Amino acid sequence: MANILVVDDELGIRDLLSEILNDEGHHVDLAENAGQARIACRDNAYDLVLLDIWMPDTDGVSLLKEWQLSGQLVMPVIMMSGHATIDTAVEATRIGAFSFLEKPITLQKLLKSVHQALEKQQAAETPVAVAATAQRVMAAEPSSDAVLAGGQTMIRAIPREEFLPEPHQGFDLDRPLREARDDFEKAYFEFHLAREGGSMTRVAEKTGLERTHLYRKLRQLGVELGKRRSTR
Structure with a gap:
Protein backbone atom coordinates (compact mmCIF):
# COMPACT_ATOMS: atom_id res chain seq x y z
CA MET A 1 0.00 0.00 0.00
CA GLN A 116 5.49 2.57 -12.81
CA ALA A 117 6.00 5.57 -10.53
CA LEU A 118 5.74 3.47 -7.36
CA GLU A 119 8.16 0.91 -8.80
CA LYS A 120 10.66 3.69 -9.45
CA GLN A 121 10.22 5.04 -5.92
CA GLN A 122 10.69 1.59 -4.40
CA ALA A 123 13.81 0.98 -6.48
CA ALA A 124 15.25 4.31 -5.36
CA GLU A 125 14.59 3.55 -1.68
CA THR A 126 15.94 -0.02 -1.69
CA PRO A 127 19.70 0.83 -1.74
CA VAL A 128 19.17 3.28 1.14
CA ALA A 129 17.35 0.64 3.20
CA VAL A 130 20.04 -1.98 2.48
CA ALA A 131 22.82 0.42 3.46
CA ALA A 132 21.02 1.33 6.70
CA THR A 133 20.55 -2.35 7.58
CA ALA A 134 24.22 -3.11 6.89
CA GLN A 135 25.26 -0.17 9.05
CA ARG A 136 23.14 -1.43 11.97
CA VAL A 137 24.63 -4.93 11.65
CA MET A 138 28.20 -3.58 11.58
CA ALA A 139 27.56 -1.38 14.60
CA ALA A 140 25.97 -4.18 16.63
CA GLU A 141 27.96 -5.74 19.45
CA PRO A 142 29.44 -9.01 18.16
CA SER A 143 28.25 -12.24 19.75
CA SER A 144 30.68 -14.40 21.73
CA ASP A 145 30.99 -16.94 18.93
CA ALA A 146 32.21 -14.17 16.59
CA VAL A 147 35.36 -13.41 18.61
CA LEU A 148 38.55 -14.85 17.13
CA ALA A 149 41.99 -15.31 18.59
CA GLY A 150 43.81 -12.03 19.16
CA GLY A 151 40.60 -10.14 19.82
CA GLN A 152 39.62 -9.88 16.16
CA THR A 153 35.96 -10.14 15.31
CA MET A 154 33.96 -11.35 12.38
CA ILE A 155 30.33 -10.90 11.37
CA ARG A 156 28.46 -14.16 11.43
CA ALA A 157 26.79 -15.10 8.16
CA ILE A 158 23.07 -15.07 8.98
CA PRO A 159 21.01 -17.76 7.21
CA ARG A 160 18.36 -16.39 4.86
CA GLU A 161 15.65 -18.20 6.84
CA GLU A 162 16.28 -15.98 9.87
CA PHE A 163 15.10 -12.93 7.90
CA LEU A 164 11.83 -14.52 6.80
CA PRO A 165 8.73 -13.72 8.90
CA GLU A 166 6.53 -16.42 10.31
CA PRO A 167 3.66 -17.36 7.97
CA HIS A 168 0.43 -15.55 8.88
CA GLN A 169 -2.06 -18.07 10.22
CA GLY A 170 -4.96 -18.59 7.82
CA PHE A 171 -3.47 -16.79 4.81
CA ASP A 172 -1.19 -18.00 2.04
CA LEU A 173 1.25 -15.11 1.57
CA ASP A 174 3.33 -16.76 -1.16
CA ARG A 175 1.32 -15.28 -4.06
CA PRO A 176 0.58 -11.96 -5.78
CA LEU A 177 -0.35 -9.08 -3.45
CA ARG A 178 -3.71 -8.41 -5.09
CA GLU A 179 -4.90 -12.00 -4.56
CA ALA A 180 -3.76 -12.02 -0.92
CA ARG A 181 -5.41 -8.63 -0.32
CA ASP A 182 -8.71 -9.78 -1.83
CA ASP A 183 -8.81 -12.84 0.46
CA PHE A 184 -8.04 -10.71 3.50
CA GLU A 185 -10.71 -8.14 2.60
CA LYS A 186 -13.28 -10.89 2.03
CA ALA A 187 -12.53 -12.43 5.44
CA TYR A 188 -12.61 -8.97 7.01
CA PHE A 189 -16.05 -8.08 5.66
CA GLU A 190 -17.49 -11.54 6.36
CA PHE A 191 -16.33 -11.19 9.98
CA HIS A 192 -18.06 -7.82 10.41
CA LEU A 193 -21.22 -8.96 8.61
CA ALA A 194 -21.48 -11.93 10.96
CA ARG A 195 -20.72 -9.78 13.98
CA GLU A 196 -23.37 -7.20 13.06
CA GLY A 197 -26.02 -9.77 12.09
CA GLY A 198 -25.91 -8.80 8.43
CA SER A 199 -26.74 -5.12 9.09
CA MET A 200 -25.20 -3.15 6.23
CA THR A 201 -25.74 0.10 8.12
CA ARG A 202 -23.70 -1.03 11.12
CA VAL A 203 -21.02 -2.64 8.92
CA ALA A 204 -20.71 0.60 6.91
CA GLU A 205 -20.29 2.58 10.14
CA LYS A 206 -17.80 0.06 11.54
CA THR A 207 -15.63 -0.11 8.40
CA GLY A 208 -15.90 3.60 7.53
CA LEU A 209 -17.30 3.01 4.02
CA GLU A 210 -20.26 4.57 2.23
CA ARG A 211 -23.09 2.07 1.81
CA THR A 212 -22.91 2.20 -2.01
CA HIS A 213 -19.13 1.68 -1.90
CA LEU A 214 -19.61 -1.15 0.61
CA TYR A 215 -22.19 -2.94 -1.60
CA ARG A 216 -19.90 -2.60 -4.62
CA LYS A 217 -16.91 -3.90 -2.66
CA LEU A 218 -18.84 -6.92 -1.34
CA ARG A 219 -20.08 -7.84 -4.82
CA GLN A 220 -16.55 -7.48 -6.17
CA LEU A 221 -15.20 -9.83 -3.49
CA GLY A 222 -18.03 -12.35 -3.91
CA VAL A 223 -19.31 -11.96 -0.35
CA GLU A 224 -22.80 -13.39 0.13
CA LEU A 225 -25.29 -10.93 1.63
CA GLY A 226 -27.73 -13.41 3.16
CA LYS A 227 -29.17 -12.95 6.65
CA ARG A 228 -26.58 -13.62 9.32
CA ARG A 229 -26.88 -14.10 13.07
CA SER A 230 -24.94 -11.62 15.17
CA THR A 231 -21.90 -12.99 17.01
CA ARG A 232 -22.16 -10.34 19.72
Missing part, protein backbone atom coordinates in the same frame (compact mmCIF):
# COMPACT_ATOMS: atom_id res chain seq x y z
CA ALA A 2 1.29 3.46 -0.90
CA ASN A 3 0.53 6.90 0.50
CA ILE A 4 -0.69 9.05 -2.40
CA LEU A 5 -1.65 12.72 -2.55
CA VAL A 6 -4.13 13.86 -5.22
CA VAL A 7 -4.07 17.61 -5.93
CA ASP A 8 -6.88 18.91 -8.17
CA ASP A 9 -9.34 21.79 -7.91
CA GLU A 10 -12.15 19.70 -9.45
CA LEU A 11 -14.14 17.79 -6.83
CA GLY A 12 -15.25 15.15 -9.34
CA ILE A 13 -11.66 14.37 -10.33
CA ARG A 14 -10.54 14.14 -6.71
CA ASP A 15 -13.39 11.80 -5.79
CA LEU A 16 -12.89 9.59 -8.85
CA LEU A 17 -9.13 9.19 -8.41
CA SER A 18 -9.55 8.64 -4.68
CA GLU A 19 -12.09 5.86 -5.22
CA ILE A 20 -9.95 4.10 -7.86
CA LEU A 21 -6.75 4.29 -5.83
CA ASN A 22 -8.49 3.25 -2.60
CA ASP A 23 -9.87 0.21 -4.41
CA GLU A 24 -6.29 -0.62 -5.39
CA GLY A 25 -5.36 -0.70 -1.70
CA HIS A 26 -3.62 2.69 -1.44
CA HIS A 27 -4.11 5.40 1.19
CA VAL A 28 -5.17 8.63 -0.50
CA ASP A 29 -5.14 12.22 0.78
CA LEU A 30 -6.81 15.03 -1.17
CA ALA A 31 -5.93 18.68 -1.76
CA GLU A 32 -7.93 21.13 -3.85
CA ASN A 33 -5.19 23.72 -4.36
CA ALA A 34 -1.47 24.34 -4.00
CA GLY A 35 -1.84 25.77 -0.49
CA GLN A 36 -3.42 22.57 0.81
CA ALA A 37 -0.83 20.50 -1.07
CA ARG A 38 2.02 22.39 0.65
CA ILE A 39 0.52 21.69 4.08
CA ALA A 40 -0.11 18.02 3.24
CA CYS A 41 3.48 17.48 2.07
CA ARG A 42 4.82 19.33 5.10
CA ASP A 43 2.92 17.09 7.52
CA ASN A 44 3.08 13.75 5.67
CA ALA A 45 5.48 11.61 3.63
CA TYR A 46 4.03 10.55 0.27
CA ASP A 47 5.14 7.83 -2.11
CA LEU A 48 3.47 9.59 -5.05
CA VAL A 49 1.70 12.85 -5.91
CA LEU A 50 -0.87 13.30 -8.69
CA LEU A 51 -0.74 17.02 -9.46
CA ASP A 52 -3.09 19.06 -11.64
CA ILE A 53 -1.45 21.78 -13.72
CA TRP A 54 -4.21 24.40 -13.89
CA MET A 55 -5.29 25.49 -10.39
CA PRO A 56 -6.68 28.83 -9.17
CA ASP A 57 -3.97 29.84 -6.67
CA THR A 58 -0.68 28.40 -7.96
CA ASP A 59 -0.33 26.29 -11.10
CA GLY A 60 1.05 22.77 -10.79
CA VAL A 61 4.26 23.45 -12.73
CA SER A 62 5.13 26.34 -10.39
CA LEU A 63 4.43 24.17 -7.35
CA LEU A 64 6.58 21.39 -8.82
CA LYS A 65 9.43 23.87 -9.38
CA GLU A 66 9.01 25.12 -5.81
CA TRP A 67 9.38 21.58 -4.45
CA GLN A 68 12.39 20.94 -6.67
CA LEU A 69 14.22 24.12 -5.59
CA SER A 70 13.52 23.52 -1.88
CA GLY A 71 14.63 19.88 -1.96
CA GLN A 72 11.10 18.58 -1.29
CA LEU A 73 10.80 16.72 -4.58
CA VAL A 74 11.67 13.35 -3.03
CA MET A 75 8.67 11.47 -4.47
CA PRO A 76 7.47 10.85 -8.03
CA VAL A 77 4.99 13.43 -9.31
CA ILE A 78 2.53 12.68 -12.10
CA MET A 79 1.21 15.84 -13.74
CA MET A 80 -2.41 15.99 -14.98
CA SER A 81 -4.17 18.42 -17.31
CA GLY A 82 -6.83 18.66 -19.95
CA HIS A 83 -5.50 21.85 -21.51
CA ALA A 84 -1.71 21.70 -21.27
CA THR A 85 0.48 22.03 -24.35
CA ILE A 86 3.37 19.77 -25.28
CA ASP A 87 5.75 22.52 -24.14
CA THR A 88 4.15 22.51 -20.69
CA ALA A 89 4.49 18.74 -20.41
CA VAL A 90 8.14 18.92 -21.51
CA GLU A 91 8.87 21.68 -18.98
CA ALA A 92 7.28 19.67 -16.14
CA THR A 93 9.33 16.62 -17.08
CA ARG A 94 12.50 18.71 -17.21
CA ILE A 95 11.83 20.05 -13.71
CA GLY A 96 11.41 16.53 -12.36
CA ALA A 97 7.89 15.24 -13.04
CA PHE A 98 7.75 11.48 -13.52
CA SER A 99 5.10 11.53 -16.26
CA PHE A 100 2.12 13.42 -17.66
CA LEU A 101 -1.52 12.29 -17.93
CA GLU A 102 -3.95 14.04 -20.24
CA LYS A 103 -7.56 14.43 -19.06
CA PRO A 104 -9.94 12.70 -19.32
CA ILE A 105 -7.71 10.08 -17.72
CA THR A 106 -8.45 6.47 -18.62
CA LEU A 107 -8.35 3.83 -15.89
CA GLN A 108 -5.69 1.82 -17.74
CA LYS A 109 -3.33 4.79 -18.19
CA LEU A 110 -3.81 5.90 -14.59
CA LEU A 111 -3.04 2.52 -13.05
CA LYS A 112 -0.09 1.95 -15.39
CA SER A 113 1.48 5.33 -14.55
CA VAL A 114 0.89 4.88 -10.83
CA HIS A 115 2.41 1.38 -10.90
Whole structure:
Protein backbone atom coordinates (compact mmCIF):
# COMPACT_ATOMS: atom_id res chain seq x y z
CA MET A 1 0.00 0.00 0.00
CA ALA A 2 1.29 3.46 -0.90
CA ASN A 3 0.53 6.90 0.50
CA ILE A 4 -0.69 9.05 -2.40
CA LEU A 5 -1.65 12.72 -2.55
CA VAL A 6 -4.13 13.86 -5.22
CA VAL A 7 -4.07 17.61 -5.93
CA ASP A 8 -6.88 18.91 -8.17
CA ASP A 9 -9.34 21.79 -7.91
CA GLU A 10 -12.15 19.70 -9.45
CA LEU A 11 -14.14 17.79 -6.83
CA GLY A 12 -15.25 15.15 -9.34
CA ILE A 13 -11.66 14.37 -10.33
CA ARG A 14 -10.54 14.14 -6.71
CA ASP A 15 -13.39 11.80 -5.79
CA LEU A 16 -12.89 9.59 -8.85
CA LEU A 17 -9.13 9.19 -8.41
CA SER A 18 -9.55 8.64 -4.68
CA GLU A 19 -12.09 5.86 -5.22
CA ILE A 20 -9.95 4.10 -7.86
CA LEU A 21 -6.75 4.29 -5.83
CA ASN A 22 -8.49 3.25 -2.60
CA ASP A 23 -9.87 0.21 -4.41
CA GLU A 24 -6.29 -0.62 -5.39
CA GLY A 25 -5.36 -0.70 -1.70
CA HIS A 26 -3.62 2.69 -1.44
CA HIS A 27 -4.11 5.40 1.19
CA VAL A 28 -5.17 8.63 -0.50
CA ASP A 29 -5.14 12.22 0.78
CA LEU A 30 -6.81 15.03 -1.17
CA ALA A 31 -5.93 18.68 -1.76
CA GLU A 32 -7.93 21.13 -3.85
CA ASN A 33 -5.19 23.72 -4.36
CA ALA A 34 -1.47 24.34 -4.00
CA GLY A 35 -1.84 25.77 -0.49
CA GLN A 36 -3.42 22.57 0.81
CA ALA A 37 -0.83 20.50 -1.07
CA ARG A 38 2.02 22.39 0.65
CA ILE A 39 0.52 21.69 4.08
CA ALA A 40 -0.11 18.02 3.24
CA CYS A 41 3.48 17.48 2.07
CA ARG A 42 4.82 19.33 5.10
CA ASP A 43 2.92 17.09 7.52
CA ASN A 44 3.08 13.75 5.67
CA ALA A 45 5.48 11.61 3.63
CA TYR A 46 4.03 10.55 0.27
CA ASP A 47 5.14 7.83 -2.11
CA LEU A 48 3.47 9.59 -5.05
CA VAL A 49 1.70 12.85 -5.91
CA LEU A 50 -0.87 13.30 -8.69
CA LEU A 51 -0.74 17.02 -9.46
CA ASP A 52 -3.09 19.06 -11.64
CA ILE A 53 -1.45 21.78 -13.72
CA TRP A 54 -4.21 24.40 -13.89
CA MET A 55 -5.29 25.49 -10.39
CA PRO A 56 -6.68 28.83 -9.17
CA ASP A 57 -3.97 29.84 -6.67
CA THR A 58 -0.68 28.40 -7.96
CA ASP A 59 -0.33 26.29 -11.10
CA GLY A 60 1.05 22.77 -10.79
CA VAL A 61 4.26 23.45 -12.73
CA SER A 62 5.13 26.34 -10.39
CA LEU A 63 4.43 24.17 -7.35
CA LEU A 64 6.58 21.39 -8.82
CA LYS A 65 9.43 23.87 -9.38
CA GLU A 66 9.01 25.12 -5.81
CA TRP A 67 9.38 21.58 -4.45
CA GLN A 68 12.39 20.94 -6.67
CA LEU A 69 14.22 24.12 -5.59
CA SER A 70 13.52 23.52 -1.88
CA GLY A 71 14.63 19.88 -1.96
CA GLN A 72 11.10 18.58 -1.29
CA LEU A 73 10.80 16.72 -4.58
CA VAL A 74 11.67 13.35 -3.03
CA MET A 75 8.67 11.47 -4.47
CA PRO A 76 7.47 10.85 -8.03
CA VAL A 77 4.99 13.43 -9.31
CA ILE A 78 2.53 12.68 -12.10
CA MET A 79 1.21 15.84 -13.74
CA MET A 80 -2.41 15.99 -14.98
CA SER A 81 -4.17 18.42 -17.31
CA GLY A 82 -6.83 18.66 -19.95
CA HIS A 83 -5.50 21.85 -21.51
CA ALA A 84 -1.71 21.70 -21.27
CA THR A 85 0.48 22.03 -24.35
CA ILE A 86 3.37 19.77 -25.28
CA ASP A 87 5.75 22.52 -24.14
CA THR A 88 4.15 22.51 -20.69
CA ALA A 89 4.49 18.74 -20.41
CA VAL A 90 8.14 18.92 -21.51
CA GLU A 91 8.87 21.68 -18.98
CA ALA A 92 7.28 19.67 -16.14
CA THR A 93 9.33 16.62 -17.08
CA ARG A 94 12.50 18.71 -17.21
CA ILE A 95 11.83 20.05 -13.71
CA GLY A 96 11.41 16.53 -12.36
CA ALA A 97 7.89 15.24 -13.04
CA PHE A 98 7.75 11.48 -13.52
CA SER A 99 5.10 11.53 -16.26
CA PHE A 100 2.12 13.42 -17.66
CA LEU A 101 -1.52 12.29 -17.93
CA GLU A 102 -3.95 14.04 -20.24
CA LYS A 103 -7.56 14.43 -19.06
CA PRO A 104 -9.94 12.70 -19.32
CA ILE A 105 -7.71 10.08 -17.72
CA THR A 106 -8.45 6.47 -18.62
CA LEU A 107 -8.35 3.83 -15.89
CA GLN A 108 -5.69 1.82 -17.74
CA LYS A 109 -3.33 4.79 -18.19
CA LEU A 110 -3.81 5.90 -14.59
CA LEU A 111 -3.04 2.52 -13.05
CA LYS A 112 -0.09 1.95 -15.39
CA SER A 113 1.48 5.33 -14.55
CA VAL A 114 0.89 4.88 -10.83
CA HIS A 115 2.41 1.38 -10.90
CA GLN A 116 5.49 2.57 -12.81
CA ALA A 117 6.00 5.57 -10.53
CA LEU A 118 5.74 3.47 -7.36
CA GLU A 119 8.16 0.91 -8.80
CA LYS A 120 10.66 3.69 -9.45
CA GLN A 121 10.22 5.04 -5.92
CA GLN A 122 10.69 1.59 -4.40
CA ALA A 123 13.81 0.98 -6.48
CA ALA A 124 15.25 4.31 -5.36
CA GLU A 125 14.59 3.55 -1.68
CA THR A 126 15.94 -0.02 -1.69
CA PRO A 127 19.70 0.83 -1.74
CA VAL A 128 19.17 3.28 1.14
CA ALA A 129 17.35 0.64 3.20
CA VAL A 130 20.04 -1.98 2.48
CA ALA A 131 22.82 0.42 3.46
CA ALA A 132 21.02 1.33 6.70
CA THR A 133 20.55 -2.35 7.58
CA ALA A 134 24.22 -3.11 6.89
CA GLN A 135 25.26 -0.17 9.05
CA ARG A 136 23.14 -1.43 11.97
CA VAL A 137 24.63 -4.93 11.65
CA MET A 138 28.20 -3.58 11.58
CA ALA A 139 27.56 -1.38 14.60
CA ALA A 140 25.97 -4.18 16.63
CA GLU A 141 27.96 -5.74 19.45
CA PRO A 142 29.44 -9.01 18.16
CA SER A 143 28.25 -12.24 19.75
CA SER A 144 30.68 -14.40 21.73
CA ASP A 145 30.99 -16.94 18.93
CA ALA A 146 32.21 -14.17 16.59
CA VAL A 147 35.36 -13.41 18.61
CA LEU A 148 38.55 -14.85 17.13
CA ALA A 149 41.99 -15.31 18.59
CA GLY A 150 43.81 -12.03 19.16
CA GLY A 151 40.60 -10.14 19.82
CA GLN A 152 39.62 -9.88 16.16
CA THR A 153 35.96 -10.14 15.31
CA MET A 154 33.96 -11.35 12.38
CA ILE A 155 30.33 -10.90 11.37
CA ARG A 156 28.46 -14.16 11.43
CA ALA A 157 26.79 -15.10 8.16
CA ILE A 158 23.07 -15.07 8.98
CA PRO A 159 21.01 -17.76 7.21
CA ARG A 160 18.36 -16.39 4.86
CA GLU A 161 15.65 -18.20 6.84
CA GLU A 162 16.28 -15.98 9.87
CA PHE A 163 15.10 -12.93 7.90
CA LEU A 164 11.83 -14.52 6.80
CA PRO A 165 8.73 -13.72 8.90
CA GLU A 166 6.53 -16.42 10.31
CA PRO A 167 3.66 -17.36 7.97
CA HIS A 168 0.43 -15.55 8.88
CA GLN A 169 -2.06 -18.07 10.22
CA GLY A 170 -4.96 -18.59 7.82
CA PHE A 171 -3.47 -16.79 4.81
CA ASP A 172 -1.19 -18.00 2.04
CA LEU A 173 1.25 -15.11 1.57
CA ASP A 174 3.33 -16.76 -1.16
CA ARG A 175 1.32 -15.28 -4.06
CA PRO A 176 0.58 -11.96 -5.78
CA LEU A 177 -0.35 -9.08 -3.45
CA ARG A 178 -3.71 -8.41 -5.09
CA GLU A 179 -4.90 -12.00 -4.56
CA ALA A 180 -3.76 -12.02 -0.92
CA ARG A 181 -5.41 -8.63 -0.32
CA ASP A 182 -8.71 -9.78 -1.83
CA ASP A 183 -8.81 -12.84 0.46
CA PHE A 184 -8.04 -10.71 3.50
CA GLU A 185 -10.71 -8.14 2.60
CA LYS A 186 -13.28 -10.89 2.03
CA ALA A 187 -12.53 -12.43 5.44
CA TYR A 188 -12.61 -8.97 7.01
CA PHE A 189 -16.05 -8.08 5.66
CA GLU A 190 -17.49 -11.54 6.36
CA PHE A 191 -16.33 -11.19 9.98
CA HIS A 192 -18.06 -7.82 10.41
CA LEU A 193 -21.22 -8.96 8.61
CA ALA A 194 -21.48 -11.93 10.96
CA ARG A 195 -20.72 -9.78 13.98
CA GLU A 196 -23.37 -7.20 13.06
CA GLY A 197 -26.02 -9.77 12.09
CA GLY A 198 -25.91 -8.80 8.43
CA SER A 199 -26.74 -5.12 9.09
CA MET A 200 -25.20 -3.15 6.23
CA THR A 201 -25.74 0.10 8.12
CA ARG A 202 -23.70 -1.03 11.12
CA VAL A 203 -21.02 -2.64 8.92
CA ALA A 204 -20.71 0.60 6.91
CA GLU A 205 -20.29 2.58 10.14
CA LYS A 206 -17.80 0.06 11.54
CA THR A 207 -15.63 -0.11 8.40
CA GLY A 208 -15.90 3.60 7.53
CA LEU A 209 -17.30 3.01 4.02
CA GLU A 210 -20.26 4.57 2.23
CA ARG A 211 -23.09 2.07 1.81
CA THR A 212 -22.91 2.20 -2.01
CA HIS A 213 -19.13 1.68 -1.90
CA LEU A 214 -19.61 -1.15 0.61
CA TYR A 215 -22.19 -2.94 -1.60
CA ARG A 216 -19.90 -2.60 -4.62
CA LYS A 217 -16.91 -3.90 -2.66
CA LEU A 218 -18.84 -6.92 -1.34
CA ARG A 219 -20.08 -7.84 -4.82
CA GLN A 220 -16.55 -7.48 -6.17
CA LEU A 221 -15.20 -9.83 -3.49
CA GLY A 222 -18.03 -12.35 -3.91
CA VAL A 223 -19.31 -11.96 -0.35
CA GLU A 224 -22.80 -13.39 0.13
CA LEU A 225 -25.29 -10.93 1.63
CA GLY A 226 -27.73 -13.41 3.16
CA LYS A 227 -29.17 -12.95 6.65
CA ARG A 228 -26.58 -13.62 9.32
CA ARG A 229 -26.88 -14.10 13.07
CA SER A 230 -24.94 -11.62 15.17
CA THR A 231 -21.90 -12.99 17.01
CA ARG A 232 -22.16 -10.34 19.72
